[in-house]
Amino acid sequence: MKNTVNHEKNDKHEQILRAAIKTFARKGFYNTRISDIAKEANVADGTIYLYFKNKDILLVSLFEESMNQIIQMVNERLSSITDPIEQLRAFIKIHFELIKKDKFLAEVISVELRQSNKFIKEYKNIKFKEYLNIISGIIRDAQAKGLVAKHLMPGIIKRMVFGALDELTLIWVLAGDSKYSIEKLSKDATEVLINGIAIKK
Amino acid sequence: MKNTVNHEKNDKHEQILRAAIKTFARKGFYNTRISDIAKEANVADGTIYLYFKNKDILLVSLFEESMNQIIQMVNERLSSITDPIEQLRAFIKIHFELIKKDKFLAEVISVELRQSNKFIKEYKNIKFKEYLNIISGIIRDAQAKGLVAKHLMPGIIKRMVFGALDELTLIWVLAGDSKYSIEKLSKDATEVLINGIAIKK
DNA sequence: CAATATTGAATGAATAGTCATTCATTTTAA
DNA sequence: TTAAAATGAATGACTATTCATTCAATATTG
Structure with missing residues:
Protein backbone atom coordinates (compact mmCIF):
# COMPACT_ATOMS: atom_id res chain seq x y z
CA MET A 1 0.00 0.00 0.00
CA LYS A 2 1.31 3.46 -0.88
CA ASN A 3 1.36 6.22 1.68
CA THR A 4 -2.19 7.40 2.02
CA VAL A 5 -3.03 11.03 1.66
CA ASN A 6 -4.45 11.15 5.17
CA HIS A 7 -1.13 10.63 6.84
CA GLU A 8 -0.16 14.24 6.37
CA LYS A 9 -1.05 16.84 9.04
CA ASN A 10 -4.82 16.97 9.25
CA ASP A 11 -6.09 19.56 6.90
CA LYS A 12 -9.40 20.31 8.59
CA HIS A 13 -7.93 21.44 11.90
CA GLU A 14 -5.79 24.03 10.16
CA GLN A 15 -8.59 24.89 7.76
CA ILE A 16 -10.98 25.68 10.60
CA LEU A 17 -8.38 27.68 12.53
CA ARG A 18 -7.62 29.85 9.52
CA ALA A 19 -11.32 30.41 8.93
CA ALA A 20 -11.77 31.33 12.57
CA ILE A 21 -8.91 33.84 12.47
CA LYS A 22 -10.30 35.45 9.35
CA THR A 23 -13.83 35.61 10.73
CA PHE A 24 -12.92 36.77 14.22
CA ALA A 25 -10.80 39.48 12.62
CA ARG A 26 -13.70 40.63 10.49
CA LYS A 27 -16.52 40.45 13.03
CA GLY A 28 -15.01 39.92 16.45
CA PHE A 29 -15.39 36.90 18.68
CA TYR A 30 -18.82 37.66 20.07
CA ASN A 31 -20.30 38.68 16.75
CA THR A 32 -19.01 35.61 14.94
CA ARG A 33 -21.37 32.66 14.56
CA ILE A 34 -20.06 29.16 14.47
CA SER A 35 -21.94 28.90 11.20
CA ASP A 36 -19.91 31.86 9.86
CA ILE A 37 -16.70 30.00 10.56
CA ALA A 38 -18.11 26.79 9.12
CA LYS A 39 -19.07 28.56 5.92
CA GLU A 40 -15.66 30.24 5.64
CA ALA A 41 -13.96 26.87 6.21
CA ASN A 42 -16.28 25.02 3.85
CA VAL A 43 -17.32 22.48 6.45
CA ALA A 44 -20.56 21.78 8.26
CA ASP A 45 -21.28 23.46 11.59
CA GLY A 46 -21.00 20.16 13.41
CA THR A 47 -17.59 19.41 11.98
CA ILE A 48 -16.10 22.23 14.01
CA TYR A 49 -17.06 20.38 17.17
CA LEU A 50 -15.10 17.33 16.04
CA TYR A 51 -11.95 19.44 16.19
CA PHE A 52 -12.67 21.97 18.96
CA LYS A 53 -14.68 21.43 22.11
CA MET B 1 -42.73 76.21 43.38
CA LYS B 2 -39.44 75.28 44.86
CA ASN B 3 -36.86 73.65 42.70
CA THR B 4 -38.10 70.15 42.29
CA VAL B 5 -35.81 67.25 42.84
CA ASN B 6 -36.15 66.29 39.22
CA HIS B 7 -34.76 69.54 37.98
CA GLU B 8 -31.31 68.62 39.10
CA LYS B 9 -29.28 66.34 36.86
CA ASN B 10 -31.45 63.27 36.60
CA ASP B 11 -30.53 60.79 39.21
CA LYS B 12 -31.55 57.65 37.33
CA HIS B 13 -29.46 58.45 34.30
CA GLU B 14 -26.34 58.68 36.43
CA GLN B 15 -27.41 55.75 38.56
CA ILE B 16 -27.76 53.50 35.52
CA LEU B 17 -24.46 54.67 34.02
CA ARG B 18 -22.60 53.91 37.23
CA ALA B 19 -24.22 50.50 37.43
CA ALA B 20 -23.29 49.84 33.80
CA ILE B 21 -19.66 50.83 34.40
CA LYS B 22 -19.45 48.57 37.41
CA THR B 23 -21.06 45.65 35.64
CA PHE B 24 -19.20 46.00 32.36
CA ALA B 25 -15.98 46.16 34.37
CA ARG B 26 -16.85 42.96 36.17
CA LYS B 27 -18.26 40.91 33.31
CA GLY B 28 -17.50 42.69 30.08
CA PHE B 29 -19.97 44.17 27.64
CA TYR B 30 -21.04 40.97 25.90
CA ASN B 31 -21.35 38.97 29.10
CA THR B 32 -23.41 41.62 30.83
CA ARG B 33 -27.21 41.25 30.76
CA ILE B 34 -29.41 44.30 30.81
CA SER B 35 -31.01 42.67 33.81
CA ASP B 36 -27.61 42.62 35.56
CA ILE B 37 -27.31 46.37 35.14
CA ALA B 38 -30.90 46.89 36.21
CA LYS B 39 -30.33 44.90 39.36
CA GLU B 40 -27.11 46.77 40.15
CA ALA B 41 -28.89 50.09 39.58
CA ASN B 42 -31.99 49.04 41.56
CA VAL B 43 -34.35 49.75 38.70
CA ALA B 44 -36.47 47.57 36.47
CA ASP B 45 -35.11 46.27 33.18
CA GLY B 46 -37.50 48.43 31.22
CA THR B 47 -36.42 51.59 33.00
CA ILE B 48 -33.04 51.40 31.32
CA TYR B 49 -34.77 51.84 27.98
CA LEU B 50 -36.34 55.07 29.17
CA TYR B 51 -32.86 56.53 29.50
CA PHE B 52 -30.83 54.73 26.82
CA LYS B 53 -32.05 53.59 23.43
C1' DC C 1 -11.36 -10.73 -7.34
C1' DA C 2 -16.01 -9.20 -6.24
C1' DA C 3 -19.39 -8.78 -2.86
C1' DT C 4 -20.32 -7.41 1.64
C1' DA C 5 -19.44 -5.41 6.13
C1' DT C 6 -17.45 -2.01 9.07
C1' DT C 7 -15.85 2.34 10.31
C1' DG C 8 -15.86 6.96 11.64
C1' DA C 9 -15.66 11.53 9.55
C1' DA C 10 -18.86 14.71 8.13
C1' DT C 11 -23.31 16.61 7.92
C1' DG C 12 -27.06 19.90 9.06
C1' DA C 13 -31.71 19.89 10.98
C1' DA C 14 -33.54 20.07 15.48
C1' DT C 15 -33.03 21.31 20.25
C1' DA C 16 -32.73 23.97 24.15
C1' DG C 17 -31.74 27.97 25.92
C1' DT C 18 -30.59 32.75 26.29
C1' DC C 19 -31.64 37.63 26.45
C1' DA C 20 -32.60 42.35 24.32
C1' DT C 21 -36.50 44.79 23.86
C1' DT C 22 -41.47 45.88 24.23
C1' DC C 23 -45.69 47.33 26.26
C1' DA C 24 -49.87 46.73 29.14
C1' DT C 25 -50.28 47.85 33.70
C1' DT C 26 -49.18 50.11 38.03
C1' DT C 27 -47.14 53.67 40.81
C1' DT C 28 -45.73 58.28 41.72
C1' DA C 29 -46.14 63.02 42.35
C1' DA C 30 -47.66 67.60 40.98
C1' DT D 1 -57.04 63.87 38.80
C1' DT D 2 -53.82 62.97 35.35
C1' DA D 3 -49.52 62.95 33.04
C1' DA D 4 -45.19 61.06 33.50
C1' DA D 5 -42.25 57.54 35.22
C1' DA D 6 -41.44 53.00 36.38
C1' DT D 7 -42.29 48.19 36.27
C1' DG D 8 -41.40 43.33 34.92
C1' DA D 9 -43.69 39.56 32.53
C1' DA D 10 -44.08 38.27 27.86
C1' DT D 11 -42.32 38.19 23.28
C1' DG D 12 -39.62 37.00 19.57
C1' DA D 13 -35.23 36.49 17.60
C1' DC D 14 -31.12 34.44 17.69
C1' DT D 15 -27.54 30.72 18.01
C1' DA D 16 -24.31 27.24 20.39
C1' DT D 17 -24.39 22.66 20.60
C1' DT D 18 -26.17 17.98 19.83
C1' DC D 19 -26.96 13.73 17.53
C1' DA D 20 -29.35 10.65 14.23
C1' DT D 21 -28.12 9.86 9.76
C1' DT D 22 -25.28 9.58 5.54
C1' DC D 23 -21.62 7.93 2.83
C1' DA D 24 -16.95 7.30 1.14
C1' DA D 25 -13.13 4.71 2.22
C1' DT D 26 -11.20 0.60 3.91
C1' DA D 27 -11.33 -4.19 5.59
C1' DT D 28 -13.09 -8.80 5.46
C1' DT D 29 -14.63 -12.87 3.42
C1' DG D 30 -15.52 -16.71 0.31
Whole structure:
Protein backbone atom coordinates (compact mmCIF):
# COMPACT_ATOMS: atom_id res chain seq x y z
CA MET A 1 0.00 0.00 0.00
CA LYS A 2 1.31 3.46 -0.88
CA ASN A 3 1.36 6.22 1.68
CA THR A 4 -2.19 7.40 2.02
CA VAL A 5 -3.03 11.03 1.66
CA ASN A 6 -4.45 11.15 5.17
CA HIS A 7 -1.13 10.63 6.84
CA GLU A 8 -0.16 14.24 6.37
CA LYS A 9 -1.05 16.84 9.04
CA ASN A 10 -4.82 16.97 9.25
CA ASP A 11 -6.09 19.56 6.90
CA LYS A 12 -9.40 20.31 8.59
CA HIS A 13 -7.93 21.44 11.90
CA GLU A 14 -5.79 24.03 10.16
CA GLN A 15 -8.59 24.89 7.76
CA ILE A 16 -10.98 25.68 10.60
CA LEU A 17 -8.38 27.68 12.53
CA ARG A 18 -7.62 29.85 9.52
CA ALA A 19 -11.32 30.41 8.93
CA ALA A 20 -11.77 31.33 12.57
CA ILE A 21 -8.91 33.84 12.47
CA LYS A 22 -10.30 35.45 9.35
CA THR A 23 -13.83 35.61 10.73
CA PHE A 24 -12.92 36.77 14.22
CA ALA A 25 -10.80 39.48 12.62
CA ARG A 26 -13.70 40.63 10.49
CA LYS A 27 -16.52 40.45 13.03
CA GLY A 28 -15.01 39.92 16.45
CA PHE A 29 -15.39 36.90 18.68
CA TYR A 30 -18.82 37.66 20.07
CA ASN A 31 -20.30 38.68 16.75
CA THR A 32 -19.01 35.61 14.94
CA ARG A 33 -21.37 32.66 14.56
CA ILE A 34 -20.06 29.16 14.47
CA SER A 35 -21.94 28.90 11.20
CA ASP A 36 -19.91 31.86 9.86
CA ILE A 37 -16.70 30.00 10.56
CA ALA A 38 -18.11 26.79 9.12
CA LYS A 39 -19.07 28.56 5.92
CA GLU A 40 -15.66 30.24 5.64
CA ALA A 41 -13.96 26.87 6.21
CA ASN A 42 -16.28 25.02 3.85
CA VAL A 43 -17.32 22.48 6.45
CA ALA A 44 -20.56 21.78 8.26
CA ASP A 45 -21.28 23.46 11.59
CA GLY A 46 -21.00 20.16 13.41
CA THR A 47 -17.59 19.41 11.98
CA ILE A 48 -16.10 22.23 14.01
CA TYR A 49 -17.06 20.38 17.17
CA LEU A 50 -15.10 17.33 16.04
CA TYR A 51 -11.95 19.44 16.19
CA PHE A 52 -12.67 21.97 18.96
CA LYS A 53 -14.68 21.43 22.11
CA ASN A 54 -16.56 24.72 21.83
CA LYS A 55 -16.32 28.30 20.64
CA ASP A 56 -14.22 29.46 23.61
CA ILE A 57 -11.72 26.68 23.12
CA LEU A 58 -11.48 27.55 19.45
CA LEU A 59 -10.27 31.02 20.43
CA VAL A 60 -7.93 29.64 23.05
CA SER A 61 -6.42 27.14 20.61
CA LEU A 62 -5.96 29.89 18.11
CA PHE A 63 -3.96 31.92 20.65
CA GLU A 64 -1.93 28.99 21.90
CA GLU A 65 -0.95 27.60 18.54
CA SER A 66 -0.15 31.00 17.10
CA MET A 67 1.83 32.18 20.10
CA ASN A 68 3.81 28.96 20.07
CA GLN A 69 4.95 29.61 16.54
CA ILE A 70 5.67 33.26 17.24
CA ILE A 71 7.66 32.59 20.40
CA GLN A 72 9.71 29.92 18.72
CA MET A 73 10.58 32.15 15.79
CA VAL A 74 11.41 35.15 18.00
CA ASN A 75 13.67 33.08 20.23
CA GLU A 76 15.43 31.64 17.23
CA ARG A 77 16.11 35.04 15.74
CA LEU A 78 17.26 36.53 19.05
CA SER A 79 19.57 33.67 19.93
CA SER A 80 22.24 34.81 17.49
CA ILE A 81 22.40 38.29 19.04
CA THR A 82 24.38 39.00 22.20
CA ASP A 83 23.95 42.72 22.85
CA PRO A 84 20.63 43.13 24.67
CA ILE A 85 19.98 46.53 23.12
CA GLU A 86 20.37 44.96 19.71
CA GLN A 87 18.07 42.19 20.84
CA LEU A 88 15.40 44.71 21.75
CA ARG A 89 15.86 46.36 18.38
CA ALA A 90 15.46 42.98 16.72
CA PHE A 91 12.42 42.14 18.84
CA ILE A 92 10.62 45.25 17.62
CA LYS A 93 11.63 44.52 14.05
CA ILE A 94 10.32 40.96 14.23
CA HIS A 95 7.09 42.08 15.89
CA PHE A 96 6.23 44.26 12.92
CA GLU A 97 7.39 41.66 10.41
CA LEU A 98 4.96 39.18 11.92
CA ILE A 99 2.12 41.65 11.82
CA LYS A 100 2.76 42.37 8.19
CA LYS A 101 2.89 38.66 7.41
CA ASP A 102 -0.43 37.83 9.05
CA LYS A 103 -2.67 40.84 9.38
CA PHE A 104 -5.78 38.88 10.35
CA LEU A 105 -3.99 37.07 13.14
CA ALA A 106 -2.48 40.31 14.40
CA GLU A 107 -5.91 41.85 14.49
CA VAL A 108 -7.48 38.98 16.39
CA ILE A 109 -4.70 38.89 18.94
CA SER A 110 -4.65 42.64 19.39
CA VAL A 111 -8.41 43.11 19.64
CA GLU A 112 -9.52 39.94 21.39
CA LEU A 113 -6.65 39.23 23.74
CA ARG A 114 -7.77 41.52 26.54
CA GLN A 115 -11.29 40.25 26.54
CA SER A 116 -10.13 36.68 26.45
CA ASN A 117 -7.62 37.07 29.20
CA LYS A 118 -10.34 38.41 31.38
CA PHE A 119 -13.38 36.38 30.48
CA ILE A 120 -12.52 32.92 29.33
CA LYS A 121 -12.66 30.90 32.47
CA GLU A 122 -9.72 28.70 33.38
CA TYR A 123 -7.56 30.34 30.74
CA LYS A 124 -4.39 31.81 32.12
CA ASN A 125 -2.70 32.46 28.80
CA ILE A 126 0.71 31.17 29.70
CA LYS A 127 1.90 31.65 26.16
CA PHE A 128 1.20 35.34 26.17
CA LYS A 129 3.11 35.73 29.42
CA GLU A 130 5.96 33.81 27.84
CA TYR A 131 6.00 36.28 24.97
CA LEU A 132 6.11 39.24 27.35
CA ASN A 133 8.86 37.59 29.34
CA ILE A 134 11.09 37.59 26.32
CA ILE A 135 11.10 41.37 26.70
CA SER A 136 11.71 41.41 30.45
CA GLY A 137 14.50 38.89 29.95
CA ILE A 138 16.21 41.25 27.56
CA ILE A 139 15.78 44.15 29.99
CA ARG A 140 17.24 42.21 32.90
CA ASP A 141 20.18 41.18 30.78
CA ALA A 142 20.71 44.80 29.76
CA GLN A 143 20.56 45.92 33.37
CA ALA A 144 23.15 43.33 34.34
CA LYS A 145 25.41 44.74 31.65
CA GLY A 146 24.84 48.33 32.75
CA LEU A 147 22.95 49.26 29.60
CA VAL A 148 19.64 50.02 31.28
CA ALA A 149 19.08 51.81 34.59
CA LYS A 150 18.66 49.36 37.46
CA HIS A 151 15.71 51.18 39.02
CA LEU A 152 13.42 50.55 36.04
CA MET A 153 11.36 47.46 36.74
CA PRO A 154 11.50 44.87 33.95
CA GLY A 155 7.90 43.86 34.71
CA ILE A 156 6.78 47.42 34.00
CA ILE A 157 9.05 48.01 31.02
CA LYS A 158 7.92 44.86 29.26
CA ARG A 159 4.34 46.04 29.47
CA MET A 160 5.16 49.51 28.22
CA VAL A 161 7.04 48.09 25.27
CA PHE A 162 4.26 45.66 24.47
CA GLY A 163 1.58 48.31 24.96
CA ALA A 164 3.29 50.73 22.62
CA LEU A 165 3.89 48.09 19.94
CA ASP A 166 0.40 46.70 20.29
CA GLU A 167 -1.23 50.08 19.91
CA LEU A 168 0.75 50.69 16.73
CA THR A 169 -0.28 47.25 15.53
CA LEU A 170 -3.84 48.26 16.09
CA ILE A 171 -3.70 51.42 14.02
CA TRP A 172 -2.08 49.51 11.20
CA VAL A 173 -4.50 46.61 11.11
CA LEU A 174 -7.61 48.71 11.66
CA ALA A 175 -6.76 51.55 9.30
CA GLY A 176 -8.04 50.83 5.84
CA ASP A 177 -5.79 53.59 4.61
CA SER A 178 -2.14 52.90 5.19
CA LYS A 179 -1.48 56.33 6.62
CA TYR A 180 1.68 55.01 8.22
CA SER A 181 3.81 52.26 6.72
CA ILE A 182 4.91 49.36 8.85
CA GLU A 183 8.46 50.50 8.25
CA LYS A 184 7.84 53.99 9.62
CA LEU A 185 5.98 52.59 12.62
CA SER A 186 8.82 50.19 13.28
CA LYS A 187 11.42 52.91 12.91
CA ASP A 188 9.77 55.44 15.22
CA ALA A 189 8.91 52.79 17.80
CA THR A 190 12.48 51.54 17.88
CA GLU A 191 13.91 55.01 18.25
CA VAL A 192 11.58 56.08 21.04
CA LEU A 193 11.77 52.84 23.00
CA ILE A 194 15.54 52.39 22.79
CA ASN A 195 16.08 56.04 23.66
CA GLY A 196 13.66 55.71 26.50
CA ILE A 197 15.14 52.63 28.03
CA ALA A 198 18.85 52.50 27.25
CA ILE A 199 21.34 54.59 29.19
CA LYS A 200 22.73 57.24 26.89
CA LYS A 201 26.40 57.04 26.15
CA MET B 1 -42.73 76.21 43.38
CA LYS B 2 -39.44 75.28 44.86
CA ASN B 3 -36.86 73.65 42.70
CA THR B 4 -38.10 70.15 42.29
CA VAL B 5 -35.81 67.25 42.84
CA ASN B 6 -36.15 66.29 39.22
CA HIS B 7 -34.76 69.54 37.98
CA GLU B 8 -31.31 68.62 39.10
CA LYS B 9 -29.28 66.34 36.86
CA ASN B 10 -31.45 63.27 36.60
CA ASP B 11 -30.53 60.79 39.21
CA LYS B 12 -31.55 57.65 37.33
CA HIS B 13 -29.46 58.45 34.30
CA GLU B 14 -26.34 58.68 36.43
CA GLN B 15 -27.41 55.75 38.56
CA ILE B 16 -27.76 53.50 35.52
CA LEU B 17 -24.46 54.67 34.02
CA ARG B 18 -22.60 53.91 37.23
CA ALA B 19 -24.22 50.50 37.43
CA ALA B 20 -23.29 49.84 33.80
CA ILE B 21 -19.66 50.83 34.40
CA LYS B 22 -19.45 48.57 37.41
CA THR B 23 -21.06 45.65 35.64
CA PHE B 24 -19.20 46.00 32.36
CA ALA B 25 -15.98 46.16 34.37
CA ARG B 26 -16.85 42.96 36.17
CA LYS B 27 -18.26 40.91 33.31
CA GLY B 28 -17.50 42.69 30.08
CA PHE B 29 -19.97 44.17 27.64
CA TYR B 30 -21.04 40.97 25.90
CA ASN B 31 -21.35 38.97 29.10
CA THR B 32 -23.41 41.62 30.83
CA ARG B 33 -27.21 41.25 30.76
CA ILE B 34 -29.41 44.30 30.81
CA SER B 35 -31.01 42.67 33.81
CA ASP B 36 -27.61 42.62 35.56
CA ILE B 37 -27.31 46.37 35.14
CA ALA B 38 -30.90 46.89 36.21
CA LYS B 39 -30.33 44.90 39.36
CA GLU B 40 -27.11 46.77 40.15
CA ALA B 41 -28.89 50.09 39.58
CA ASN B 42 -31.99 49.04 41.56
CA VAL B 43 -34.35 49.75 38.70
CA ALA B 44 -36.47 47.57 36.47
CA ASP B 45 -35.11 46.27 33.18
CA GLY B 46 -37.50 48.43 31.22
CA THR B 47 -36.42 51.59 33.00
CA ILE B 48 -33.04 51.40 31.32
CA TYR B 49 -34.77 51.84 27.98
CA LEU B 50 -36.34 55.07 29.17
CA TYR B 51 -32.86 56.53 29.50
CA PHE B 52 -30.83 54.73 26.82
CA LYS B 53 -32.05 53.59 23.43
CA ASN B 54 -30.37 50.18 23.66
CA LYS B 55 -27.41 48.32 25.08
CA ASP B 56 -24.96 49.59 22.45
CA ILE B 57 -25.95 53.18 23.06
CA LEU B 58 -25.50 52.66 26.78
CA LEU B 59 -21.85 51.78 26.16
CA VAL B 60 -21.41 54.65 23.75
CA SER B 61 -22.94 57.13 26.20
CA LEU B 62 -20.69 55.82 28.90
CA PHE B 63 -17.62 56.50 26.74
CA GLU B 64 -18.82 59.89 25.58
CA GLU B 65 -19.82 61.27 28.93
CA SER B 66 -16.76 59.96 30.70
CA MET B 67 -14.34 61.14 28.03
CA ASN B 68 -15.95 64.57 28.09
CA GLN B 69 -15.21 64.94 31.77
CA ILE B 70 -11.70 63.56 31.40
CA ILE B 71 -10.81 65.78 28.46
CA GLN B 72 -12.12 68.86 30.19
CA MET B 73 -10.15 68.19 33.33
CA VAL B 74 -6.94 67.36 31.45
CA ASN B 75 -7.18 70.50 29.36
CA GLU B 76 -7.77 72.59 32.45
CA ARG B 77 -4.74 71.20 34.21
CA LEU B 78 -2.49 71.51 31.16
CA SER B 79 -3.53 75.07 30.37
CA SER B 80 -1.41 76.51 33.16
CA ILE B 81 1.76 74.83 31.89
CA THR B 82 3.78 76.27 29.02
CA ASP B 83 6.72 73.90 28.58
CA PRO B 84 5.45 71.03 26.42
CA ILE B 85 7.75 68.52 28.11
CA GLU B 86 6.29 69.51 31.44
CA GLN B 87 2.85 69.18 29.87
CA LEU B 88 3.60 65.63 28.81
CA ARG B 89 4.84 64.89 32.30
CA ALA B 90 1.61 66.31 33.70
CA PHE B 91 -0.49 64.39 31.20
CA ILE B 92 0.97 61.11 32.40
CA LYS B 93 0.49 62.12 36.00
CA ILE B 94 -3.15 63.01 35.43
CA HIS B 95 -3.77 59.82 33.49
CA PHE B 96 -2.78 57.71 36.47
CA GLU B 97 -4.60 59.95 38.92
CA LEU B 98 -7.80 59.40 36.98
CA ILE B 99 -7.29 55.65 36.92
CA LYS B 100 -6.79 55.58 40.63
CA LYS B 101 -9.90 57.68 41.14
CA ASP B 102 -12.17 55.45 39.08
CA LYS B 103 -10.84 51.95 38.66
CA PHE B 104 -14.03 50.51 37.19
CA LEU B 105 -14.24 53.17 34.53
CA ALA B 106 -10.57 52.71 33.69
CA GLU B 107 -11.16 49.02 33.27
CA VAL B 108 -14.16 49.42 31.03
CA ILE B 109 -12.42 51.94 28.82
CA SER B 110 -9.25 49.91 28.63
CA VAL B 111 -10.87 46.55 27.97
CA GLU B 112 -13.91 47.48 25.89
CA LEU B 113 -12.63 50.40 23.85
CA ARG B 114 -10.99 48.32 21.14
CA GLN B 115 -13.97 46.12 20.62
CA SER B 116 -16.29 49.05 20.57
CA ASN B 117 -14.24 51.09 18.19
CA LYS B 118 -14.37 48.20 15.81
CA PHE B 119 -17.85 46.83 16.17
CA ILE B 120 -20.37 49.42 17.15
CA LYS B 121 -21.70 50.60 13.87
CA GLU B 122 -21.88 54.30 13.18
CA TYR B 123 -19.71 55.04 16.20
CA LYS B 124 -16.57 56.91 15.33
CA ASN B 125 -15.56 57.72 18.89
CA ILE B 126 -14.69 61.35 18.32
CA LYS B 127 -14.08 61.86 22.01
CA PHE B 128 -11.38 59.24 22.20
CA LYS B 129 -9.63 60.81 19.22
CA GLU B 130 -9.88 64.15 20.97
CA TYR B 131 -8.13 62.65 23.99
CA LEU B 132 -5.33 61.25 21.85
CA ASN B 133 -4.99 64.57 20.09
CA ILE B 134 -4.11 66.25 23.33
CA ILE B 135 -0.93 64.19 23.20
CA SER B 136 -0.14 64.89 19.57
CA GLY B 137 -0.79 68.58 20.22
CA ILE B 138 1.83 68.57 22.94
CA ILE B 139 4.29 66.75 20.66
CA ARG B 140 3.80 69.21 17.81
CA ASP B 141 4.31 72.11 20.17
CA ALA B 142 7.48 70.48 21.49
CA GLN B 143 8.75 69.97 17.96
CA ALA B 144 8.12 73.61 17.12
CA LYS B 145 10.21 74.54 20.14
CA GLY B 146 13.00 72.15 19.21
CA LEU B 147 12.40 69.88 22.18
CA VAL B 148 11.42 66.83 20.16
CA ALA B 149 12.98 65.56 16.94
CA LYS B 150 11.04 66.74 13.90
CA HIS B 151 11.14 63.39 12.12
CA LEU B 152 9.03 61.64 14.78
CA MET B 153 5.42 61.67 13.67
CA PRO B 154 3.02 63.04 16.29
CA GLY B 155 0.32 60.63 15.08
CA ILE B 156 2.58 57.72 15.87
CA ILE B 157 3.96 59.09 19.13
CA LYS B 158 0.52 59.80 20.55
CA ARG B 159 -0.40 56.16 19.99
CA MET B 160 2.79 54.85 21.55
CA VAL B 161 2.28 57.02 24.60
CA PHE B 162 -1.35 56.00 24.90
CA GLY B 163 -0.54 52.33 24.29
CA ALA B 164 2.14 52.28 26.96
CA LEU B 165 -0.03 54.06 29.52
CA ASP B 166 -3.05 51.95 28.67
CA GLU B 167 -1.17 48.71 29.09
CA LEU B 168 0.05 49.84 32.49
CA THR B 169 -3.50 50.82 33.36
CA LEU B 170 -4.54 47.31 32.48
CA ILE B 171 -2.07 45.58 34.75
CA TRP B 172 -3.10 47.82 37.60
CA VAL B 173 -6.84 47.40 37.22
CA LEU B 174 -6.71 43.69 36.46
CA ALA B 175 -4.17 42.69 39.08
CA GLY B 176 -5.84 41.83 42.33
CA ASP B 177 -2.46 42.12 43.95
CA SER B 178 -0.97 45.54 43.77
CA LYS B 179 2.36 44.28 42.62
CA TYR B 180 3.18 47.72 41.31
CA SER B 181 1.86 50.90 42.86
CA ILE B 182 0.28 53.55 40.69
CA GLU B 183 3.10 55.84 41.75
CA LYS B 184 5.82 53.49 40.55
CA LEU B 185 3.99 52.89 37.28
CA SER B 186 3.61 56.60 36.79
CA LYS B 187 7.24 57.27 37.62
CA ASP B 188 8.70 54.63 35.31
CA ALA B 189 6.33 55.53 32.50
CA THR B 190 7.24 59.19 32.75
CA GLU B 191 10.95 58.50 32.76
CA VAL B 192 10.89 56.14 29.79
CA LEU B 193 8.54 58.20 27.66
CA ILE B 194 10.18 61.57 28.30
CA ASN B 195 13.62 60.07 27.72
CA GLY B 196 12.35 58.40 24.60
CA ILE B 197 10.76 61.43 23.05
CA ALA B 198 12.59 64.53 24.24
CA ILE B 199 15.89 65.58 22.74
CA LYS B 200 18.61 65.15 25.34
CA LYS B 201 20.30 68.26 26.49
C1' DC C 1 -11.36 -10.73 -7.34
C1' DA C 2 -16.01 -9.20 -6.24
C1' DA C 3 -19.39 -8.78 -2.86
C1' DT C 4 -20.32 -7.41 1.64
C1' DA C 5 -19.44 -5.41 6.13
C1' DT C 6 -17.45 -2.01 9.07
C1' DT C 7 -15.85 2.34 10.31
C1' DG C 8 -15.86 6.96 11.64
C1' DA C 9 -15.66 11.53 9.55
C1' DA C 10 -18.86 14.71 8.13
C1' DT C 11 -23.31 16.61 7.92
C1' DG C 12 -27.06 19.90 9.06
C1' DA C 13 -31.71 19.89 10.98
C1' DA C 14 -33.54 20.07 15.48
C1' DT C 15 -33.03 21.31 20.25
C1' DA C 16 -32.73 23.97 24.15
C1' DG C 17 -31.74 27.97 25.92
C1' DT C 18 -30.59 32.75 26.29
C1' DC C 19 -31.64 37.63 26.45
C1' DA C 20 -32.60 42.35 24.32
C1' DT C 21 -36.50 44.79 23.86
C1' DT C 22 -41.47 45.88 24.23
C1' DC C 23 -45.69 47.33 26.26
C1' DA C 24 -49.87 46.73 29.14
C1' DT C 25 -50.28 47.85 33.70
C1' DT C 26 -49.18 50.11 38.03
C1' DT C 27 -47.14 53.67 40.81
C1' DT C 28 -45.73 58.28 41.72
C1' DA C 29 -46.14 63.02 42.35
C1' DA C 30 -47.66 67.60 40.98
C1' DT D 1 -57.04 63.87 38.80
C1' DT D 2 -53.82 62.97 35.35
C1' DA D 3 -49.52 62.95 33.04
C1' DA D 4 -45.19 61.06 33.50
C1' DA D 5 -42.25 57.54 35.22
C1' DA D 6 -41.44 53.00 36.38
C1' DT D 7 -42.29 48.19 36.27
C1' DG D 8 -41.40 43.33 34.92
C1' DA D 9 -43.69 39.56 32.53
C1' DA D 10 -44.08 38.27 27.86
C1' DT D 11 -42.32 38.19 23.28
C1' DG D 12 -39.62 37.00 19.57
C1' DA D 13 -35.23 36.49 17.60
C1' DC D 14 -31.12 34.44 17.69
C1' DT D 15 -27.54 30.72 18.01
C1' DA D 16 -24.31 27.24 20.39
C1' DT D 17 -24.39 22.66 20.60
C1' DT D 18 -26.17 17.98 19.83
C1' DC D 19 -26.96 13.73 17.53
C1' DA D 20 -29.35 10.65 14.23
C1' DT D 21 -28.12 9.86 9.76
C1' DT D 22 -25.28 9.58 5.54
C1' DC D 23 -21.62 7.93 2.83
C1' DA D 24 -16.95 7.30 1.14
C1' DA D 25 -13.13 4.71 2.22
C1' DT D 26 -11.20 0.60 3.91
C1' DA D 27 -11.33 -4.19 5.59
C1' DT D 28 -13.09 -8.80 5.46
C1' DT D 29 -14.63 -12.87 3.42
C1' DG D 30 -15.52 -16.71 0.31
